[in-house]
Amino acid sequence: MAFAPTAFTLSCHSSSPARRVEAVSGRITPDGDGLRLRWRIDGAQELVVPAFAGKGRADNLWQTTCFELFIGHDGREGYSEFNLSPSERWAAYDFTARRVGMCERPMPHEPTCTMRVGESMAIFDACVPLAGLPEWPWLCGVSAVIEERDGQRSYWALEHFGAAPDFHDPACFTLALAAPQRP
Template sequence: MQTHSLVPHPDFPPGLVHAVTARITPDGEWLRLRWRIEGAYKLVVPPFAGKGRADGLWQTTCFELFLQPPGEPGYVELNLSPSERWNAYDFGSYREGMAERAFPREPSCTMRKGEALAIFDAAVPASALPPAPWDYNLTAVIEEEGGIKSFWALSHPAGKPDFHDAACFTGTLAAADAA
């Protein structure tokens, strides 16, 4: 299990949200992910839409995982929404060759929100992902009431928010960790 404190992009500060942590846990047939949002008083949670693929999930509160085998140009992007919608994409290289990634079964997504704290859990079928080792990036787009959007990641490159940038892929998961 690896837990990370995400950092907001400096050009898009959050409102009341003051911390986002993310955890990645390989668990046999599943990869378990958890995001914890502190200061979630005005967090916008997309309404329940039922399981299924959807595009544009990042336009409101959404959680993402990017995986890249070390030394490879290609990577996988996984988008997970509190609405239970999701999507997964393969890229041949930086923002090039995008195609939907096949999944043997849908991820499970669960959002719990209290007054000041929200927790988003996801279980992703491990068989849908490339085999470890990986470099990875855990991210969150956080929307708060009033149209405030902040972009959280393990790291940010200079310039605008770009979760696809290799500078963001600072997490590592060894092959032995995935067993």
């Protein structure tokens, strides 16, 4: 599988400003039989990193630092959501429409999640198995919930619409990824 690595830059929703986090950016790249996602958090001095919990599905990961990928399709209401945590817990859901018809999405094996935290920057990497992802082409929403030590949560996405953050808004799915070219 081959497609060009795709960079992204997220913006913080104005209703929930970050205290110390300055920027969240990253890239999506092919990785063998997986899709690698990397988020870089600049200004991570006060970042809350969920404690290691071991691999496994878990709900409500977004209640602390969590990284998310939404995959939709142009002209269709349904979409998939992937929540990836530094704790190594993860979740995958399918929806028939915006926040409607949620069910667990089957995965052939668990995504891998790793986090490295430095003095002022953190890197979160995840690799999601391609066989667990929807059919191509994709309109993606990439997002992050960032919690800082004082309990402040900021909500980062490619685009924001509305007075409150809503990563499920299909208007936020602005990153187009075409089907990869097979060698």
